[in-house]
Amino acid sequence: MAVRRRSGVIFLRVDPVLCDGFGHCHELAPELVAIDEWGYPVITTEPIALANDAALASARLAVRGCPRQALRIERVNER
Amino acid sequence: MTGNRDVTMTTMPRLLTGHNAPLTLSEYESTFPVIARAGSLLGELDASGLTGRGGAGFPTAQKVRLLKAHRGHHKIVVVNAMEGEPASRKDVSLLRVNPHLVLDGAEVLASLIGANEIIVCIARENERLAGHVRDALAERVRQRRRTVRSSVQTPPGRYVAGEETALVHWLSNRETLPQYRAKRPHVARVRDRAVLVDNAETCAHVGLIARAGAESFRSLGTDASPGTALVSISGALDRSQVLEIALGTPLRQILAVAGADPDPQALLLGGYGGSWLDATHLDTPYANEALAPVGATTGAGVIVVLAREGCAVAETERVVRWMANESARQCGPCAFGLPSLAEDLTLLRRGANDAAHALERLTSRCGVIEGRGACHHPDGVVRFVRSALGVFRDDVADHASGRPCIGSGSARHYATVPRLDHEGELTWQ
Numbered sequence: 001m002a003v004r005r006r007s008g009v010i011f012l013r014v015d016p017v018l019c020d021g022f023g024h025c026h027e028l029a030p031e032l033v034a035i036d037e038w039g040y041p042v043i044t045t046e047p048i049a050l051a052n053d054a055a056l057a058s059a060r061l062a063v064r065g066c067p068r069q070a071l072r073i074e075r076v077n078e079r
Numbered sequence: 080m081t082g083n084r085d086v087t088m089t090t091m092p093r094l095l096t097g098h099n100a101p102l103t104l105s106e107y108e109s110t111f112p113v114i115a116r117a118g119s120l121l122g123e124l125d126a127s128g129l130t131g132r133g134g135a136g137f138p139t140a141q142k143v144r145l146l147k148a149h150r151g152h153h154k155i156v157v158v159n160a161m162e163g164e165p166a167s168r169k170d171v172s173l174l175r176v177n178p179h180l181v182l183d184g185a186e187v188l189a190s191l192i193g194a195n196e197i198i199v200c201i202a203r204e205n206e207r208l209a210g211h212v213r214d215a216l217a218e219r220v221r222q223r224r225r226t227v228r229s230s231v232q233t234p235p236g237r238y239v240a241g242e243e244t245a246l247v248h249w250l251s252n253r254e255t256l257p258q259y260r261a262k263r264p265h266v267a268r269v270r271d272r273a274v275l276v277d278n279a280e281t282c283a284h285v286g287l288i289a290r291a292g293a294e295s296f297r298s299l300g301t302d303a304s305p306g307t308a309l310v311s312i313s314g315a316l317d318r319s320q321v322l323e324i325a326l327g328t329p330l331r332q333i334l335a336v337a338g339a340d341p342d343p344q345a346l347l348l349g350g351y352g353g354s355w356l357d358a359t360h361l362d363t364p365y366a367n368e369a370l371a372p373v374g375a376t377t378g379a380g381v382i383v384v385l386a387r388e389g390c391a392v393a394e395t396e397r398v399v400r401w402m403a404n405e406s407a408r409q410c411g412p413c414a415f416g417l418p419s420l421a422e423d424l425t426l427l428r429r430g431a432n433d434a435a436h437a438l439e440r441l442t443s444r445c446g447v448i449e450g451r452g453a454c455h456h457p458d459g460v461v462r463f464v465r466s467a468l469g470v471f472r473d474d475v476a477d478h479a480s481g482r483p484c485i486g487s488g489s490a491r492h493y494a495t496v497p498r499l500d501h502e503g504e505l506t507w508q
Binding site: 015016017019020021036037038039040042072 | 419
């Protein structure tokens with residue numbers, strides 16, 4: 001079986017129109033998502049390396065946990 | 080809200096013609112003769128260096144290329160004459176005086192990208208202008224000059240309604256709500272049909288370039304910002320005016336032509352999502368390359384003159400409060416953040432005990448709100464607040480330390496905002 005090598009970085013992004021500020025993402029991934037004074041997520045703009053399994057796992061948790069399905073993981077290939 | 084207010088027009092005759100009576104099609108044809116062109120239409124548009132006049136200043140030829148390369152047969156050209164900026168009157172004035180130039184430009188754009196429909200969008204509150212443009216369209220049909228199916232649509236005239244994605248969304252869904260685009264540049268669509276949205280003034284310039292060529296277009300203006308631009312100037316002057324000026328004209332000269340206060344405190348440039356410019360920069364040429372180093376842009380061509388006796392904090396507060404009310408309230412940081420900014424500015428204007436805290440909050444909230452909306456409405460407000468805090472830092476410090484300036488209690492205002500008659504209620508349809 002070929003080994004698939006993962007390359008590039010990911011960003012956790014929020015669709016601000018869909019987001020209603022439930023705050024679940026902050027609970028599930030506090031290291032990636034902060035909360036502003038009105039309860040809406042402030043997502044770190046730092047890219048997450050795909051090799052960082054812990055961060056990727058909590059980003060996935062946040063995406064799955066969003067009641068409005070407003071979060072997505074975007075993969076950006078860069079050299 | 081957008082009836083015939085006191086607006087006079089002084090022109091350097093290009094887009095505007097020197098008199099305020101509307102031009103009929105035959106008058107228009109004789110005023111703007113067709114001069115034989117050397118290159119292709121798109122080549123001319125490229126050579127002209129025309130940039131969009133709606134605020135963003137994107138190169139028009141590049142936008143046309145993007146749409147031209149787009150597949151599909153049923154494309155649409157949308158002429159954006161929504162003019163949601165309360166201090167702006169340029170598109171309305173242009174369409175009133177010279178509708179055929181705008182429509183010609185739209186037809187040129189349609190032929191360039193292969194569109195088979197033109198929609199002119201005019202704010203609903205401006206019913207008279209919509210009727211006027213419908214008459215002009217009918218005149219073109221009668222004289223067999225129409226090349227593409229054209230119509231006038233009247234979305235509700237809110238500030239965000241003129242935003243490209245909101246306008247396109249209204250055309251398909253009858254809601255003036257800006258849309259979130261994960262990737263940009265994005266080709267907007269109305270029911271599967273690709274849409275080219277251009278400001279009315281931009282269309283008029285395209286019409287001119289198609290008639291007289293790129294060289295004639297570039298004969299005025301600067302190398303980086305060629306051509307002329309319409310400017311809506313208001314504030315400390317007798318009559319609000321729409322002027323057509325060559326880009327690169329020094330601001331001081333524009334003020335002189337408009338008959339404005341020659342010794343103002345500051346100018347508001349671009350629009351209500353624009354920035355303040357200190358009066359020490361009055362000799363700056365009115366062109367983006369010269370304004371950028373001093374933190375301003377030409378934006379949508381708005382100039383508000385703030386007199387020395389005005390209070391900059393009070394003016395900023397009124398504009399921000401109005402802008403907060405104009406939020407579509409879709410995105411939390413905009414819906415909650417902008418009213419908070421307005422509250423902080425109110426505390427700062429009053430110069431009460433908590434004004435210093437309000438100033439701190441204002442700075443940190445600007446950083447929190449920026450870049451977190453689906454459209455750039457909150458970003459514009461943040462830019463405006465930041466420029467106020469920078470340009471008027473001495474005034475702001477006085478306010479924060481409990482010494483509001485004398486002008487802050489005055490009833491005389493410079494930046495016009497419509498009455499907040501729909502405050503609290505949401506009318507999107």
